[in-house]
Amino acid sequence: MLVLSRKKGESIVIQDQIEVTVLAVEGDTVRIGISAPKHIDIFRQEIYAAIQDANRESATPLAADVEAFMERLRNNGLKKD
Amino acid sequence: MWGEVEVQEKEIYQFPKGLPGFEEETEFALIPWEDTPFSYLQSVREKELSFLLVSPFTFAPDYSFELSEVDKEELQIDEQVAVFSLVTIHSQANKSTMNLLAPVVLNPEKQLGKQVVLHQSGYDTRHLIWAEEEEDARSVKGGV
Numbered sequence: 001m002l003v004l005s006r007k008k009g010e011s012i013v014i015q016d017q018i019e020v021t022v023l024a025v026e027g028d029t030v031r032i033g034i035s036a037p038k039h040i041d042i043f044r045q046e047i048y049a050a051i052q053d054a055n056r057e058s059a060t061p062l063a064a065d066v067e068a069f070m071e072r073l074r075n076n077g078l079k080k081d
Numbered sequence: 082m083w084g085e086v087e088v089q090e091k092e093i094y095q096f097p098k099g100l101p102g103f104e105e106e107t108e109f110a111l112i113p114w115e116d117t118p119f120s121y122l123q124s125v126r127e128k129e130l131s132f133l134l135v136s137p138f139t140f141a142p143d144y145s146f147e148l149s150e151v152d153k154e155e156l157q158i159d160e161q162v163a164v165f166s167l168v169t170i171h172s173q174a175n176k177s178t179m180n181l182l183a184p185v186v187l188n189p190e191k192q193l194g195k196q197v198v199l200h201q202s203g204y205d206t207r208h209l210i211w212a213e214e215e216e217d218a219r220s221v222k223g224g225v
Contacts (some may be wrong), residue, residue: 001173003221026200032141034103038151038154039096039151039155041198043198045181047198048101048180048198051101051102051180051182051183051196051198051206052101052204053102053157054167054169054178054180054183054206054207055101055102055103055132055167055196056102057099057169058132058167058168058169058170059102059103059130059131059132060129060130060131060132060134061133061168061170064135065170065172065174065210066170066222067171068174069174069177071174071212072174072175072177073117076211078179
């Protein structure tokens, strides 16, 4: 990993399109500003990881589990619009 | 998942960025599960990869969000839009969840799709599908 020290108000540039600026430092919290082209998606890492995890868990459900799920649904009366 | 399935071209959606965790998968078929609010999202390239989708409003009628301008533009949304949540089926069915934080948004006209992230919406990746009943069962309704 590349490690750089930056002070409040200083930036780094990634390629020529993404600029990351340290806006404020308060205790162990750092506020960061990011300028990037709008097609670049930006996430808090833990949120992206949570979505990846949820997706991996959702992938290709076992037929038996789907069957049990639909059974639970039927017992409930299938709500439909 | 169920052997050979014939898919119409109009059911195939491009996901240019893939799905988080499956970034390489950029083409999926949307296969409705008849007479249910569910659909399958089947990878075109990887036949072993599919997801169960549900219309989130079926189980969370109050669910709402505003699609960002950037996402609208990326999906080239003009008028039509469809929203689904990925279902995680738990081996104990009543613990199954749906992802309300990152819905799958589709443009049926352009056959484009994206799993969008609702930043700071307060929604969760693992919302219990039968959350309301669980609450009823414990009679903790009311309050906040």
